[in-house]
Amino acid sequence: MPEEVISDTTLLQYLHQADCLDLLPKLYGSITVPEGVAAEIAAGRAQGVFLPDLENLSWIQIRPAPHLGILPLAADLGRGEREVLSLAVGRSDVLALLDDGLARHFAKHLEIPFSGTLGVLLKAKAGGHLEAVRPVLDRLQSLGFWLDQGTRSAVLAMAKEA
Secondary structure: OOOEEEEEEHHHHHHHOOOOOOHHHHHHHOOOEHHHHHHHHHHHHHHOOOOOHHOOOEEEEEEOOOOOOOOHHEEEEEEEHHHHHHHHHOHHHOOEOOOOHHHHHHHHOOOOOOEHHHHHHHHHHHOOOOOHHHHHHHHHHHOOOOHHHHHHHHHHHHHOOO
């Protein structure tokens, strides 16, 4: 298991809205959330979006992110994604939880190990923490989580639910 798992906003949002946020501490213990992600979640909550209250989750650690010169190249990313990458870059003992395609592209380029919502669900099922992936995928898609049919089929096959 990685020494530190750092999450972006989208993953926390969708797992919370799909009633699966409790999978994160079961799979990883504690989760680091950069201040930018915490600010995005707080702003969404203030606007009435159904998001977790990070201050009341004992397994969440909110940390400031260092400013790194390489990350201005990632100007198209949101603050949260940039801060996840800045906390993770140059480390081999970390896992970044990212759903955004561009953020994942940068993570790959920067050699940062990463996973996303679908990876978390597959890991939870494999570890016996989730009975079935299909109903969660259905719920995520009803919430607006973008998932093409090929990816959905591949995830269900990996979960042995095809």
